Amino acid sequence: MRKYSVFALAREALRAHKGWEAQWSSPEPRSSYDVIIVGGGGHGLGAAYYLAKEHGITNVAVLEKGWLGGGNTGRNTTIIRSNYLYEESMDIYEHSLKLWEGLSQDLNYNVMYSPRGVMMLSHNTHDMQSFKRHINANRLYGIDNEWLTPEQAKAYCPPLDISKTARYPINGAALQKRGGTARHDAVAWGYARAASDRGVHIIQNTEVTGIRRGLNGEVTGVETNRGFIGAKKIGVSAAGHSSVVMEMAGVRVPLHSNPLQALVSEPLKPIFPCVVMSNTVHAYISQSDKGELVIGAGTDQYNSYSQTGGLQIITHTLDAICELFPMFRRVKMMRQWGGITDNTPDRSAIQSVTPVPGLFVNCGWGTGGFKATPGSANLFAHLIAKGEPHKLAAGLTLDRFRTGRLIDEAAAAAVAH
Amino acid sequence: MLLIHCPYCEEDRSELEFRWAGEAHIARPDAIADITDEEFAEYFFLRNNEKGLTYERWRHIHGCGRFFNAARDTVSDRFLMTYKAGLPKQPVPGVSATEKTVETYEQTEGDAR
The missing domain is CATH 3.50.50.60 (FAD/NAD(P)-binding domain)
Known part of the structure; x- marks a missing residue:
């Protein structure tokens, strides 16, 4: 196998990229x-x-x-x-x-591992107690995880709506900075x-x-x-x-096999700096390097191998996304799909x-x-x-x-x- | 979203009114304190998770509130029949085993057309 490197790239650039071999x-x-x-x-x-x-x-x-x-x-x-x-x-x-x-x-x-930080939003007292318990357990075990106030969360992720009148108010967040995404x-x-x-x-x-x-x-x-x-x-x-x-x-x-859906938006300029998850209102969002917002929805309740899922599951997630990040309300969603997850009790x-x-x-x-x-x-x-x-x-x-x-x-x- | 026929209300209603309630026809052991750990794990955790014909329970939670049984195909998600709780496992006419495997969303779309 020929190694990938900047020299290989330069060599191939000089001969019309005809020397790349099959990857496997x-x-x-x-x-x-x-x-x-x-x-x-x-x-x-x-x-x-x-x-x-x-x-x-x-x-x-x-x-x-x-x-x-x-x-x-x-x-x-x-x-x-x-x-x-x-x-x-x-x-x-x-x-x-x-x-x-x-x-x-x-x-x-290049698997494009990008430690851009994973922020989990807390919306109520139960979330706060649960997340702080996680943070303490993690830190005692040598894993990074920290508590953010709503203002700190906003500073880390500017599109976030932290106003008191928001549909889903935020009382803090847990941030793992080494978390992120990969290709x-x-x-x-x-x-x-x-x-x-x-x-x-x-x-x-x-x-x-x-x-x-x-x-x-x-x-x-x-x-x-x-x-x-x-x-x-x-x-x-x-x-x-x-x-x-x-x-x-x-x-x-x-095991139970359930469909889990995801969707992506039209590509946007870099706008979203990290990964945000809200378990309470069920939203998972990040921006891919290609510019699409990558959004995760929930599982359907029944066993299925169909690799597709109910539309109500997606709209539920998009409802939450639009409330947490009002600037995305007019973004068009481009593709949606499902995968079959194997869930244990x-x-x-x-x-x-x-x-x-x-x-x-x-x-x-x-x-x-x-x-x-x-x-x-x-x-x-x-x-x-x-x-x-x-x-x-x-x-x-x-x-x-x-x-x-x-x-x-x-x-x-x-x-x- | 699924359209589900409640055998008690005798109406087709949207999935939003229902809760899935797991595999059907699993009997709780009579002397549950006396069974072995293996038997308990079998009863409590192990499930068929069939690809194809499956028998499962649903509850019409935002309707009559009652549990009932359904035979459904987990590849097409099509309900083959629903029947009242307490009835034995019902044979599904014309379906003996797994329907044709349909793997992708696109192929499912093709079948639908």
Whole structure:
């Protein structure tokens, strides 16, 4: 793989950009692999990359039924933060945030990680108490998070309406300055390119239709629409379709698949300096480097695999956006879409061994999986390589639903994330 | 937004009047204090989350207030039938398993036309 650099850019500029090579190769699948990752999103591609880089396992294939990053990796609102309440969550999200900080250099691929700050608005006494509890927990754990008065919040994000007569008055905000955004497609492509360079096979348009088991119940490979491919270990990283894939091995997982929508506006000049979230009135907004306002809506209440959602969900979010930022009232919305999120009962992820030998699962990231991509991938690779979880992910097991040791972020944050 | 037929009110009403209430036909174990942790996890947490035909409960919370059951396709989001609570799982005529897989918004649009 030829490295990307300013010299490569200059060289190609002098010869009409005819020397760029394909970012990853698309080989025919081998008859078998040491590890097969099901799902070519950020988490799956990243796991393949870290398997090759940190554990020396390069006989790996990533099977993707569509195109790389065409699922939730390409459908989210790219928010990155680590200010969660519980230690199990802080461990993994902070591990992830630290990887984000060096990811472009590590992959030799600009993922456009932009630590522009994530500000969470507080609208009432409950919010204030909850956020201050988060801030204290975070700071005791070595994670940055600070309290802002309404005036400080306005100074950090000038479009914000902090007047007393606002429809949704603000009594403060929590700010994580290291939080921000990244370019979602670049994350999938960067991991794919770096993994491919280390010998991983990236195999698109290949849908897993079954998981084959041996005499002792262990996995022996996967059935696909291109025939059988053998595998000693299988890592399932299929997001909203995790239930469907796990069912092929007879494993039930505590997941609900729900549509989550997002939308973007027409491109504007730089106007919005940070990420703002309001959990209470349900609005998530930032501005992409292309200039579009990127807005996240809520989940639909019912299970669905339709990758679309109800219009009332979007209008509810836009109502809040228009009240919080009156200057956006006449902005036109350009595109809207949905992704299928896999939600667990405690809204914390599952990264676990399963009752089936050789089968590992990384799912349940729900509405907040993008920020976890590098950390989740890194720790999932460890789980697959060693057969047991890394200590940072030790609490995310399937077994917690039997023991009752839940990581109840849903109640703690009282929101989607 | 979904249009949902309440089997008690016998009317098609907007989704805004309803709350989704989880998978249908899950029976609470009789002696719940005596079951094992595995059985409790199965009853309390594990769900089918089907892609295709699913049976689920809804509540007409801003109407009659009653729970009822529905058979719905989770790929097209189409309601196949709704029926009163307490009735056994109803077979859906003509649907035995998953409908044709429709992956993208654009393809769903195409089907709708």
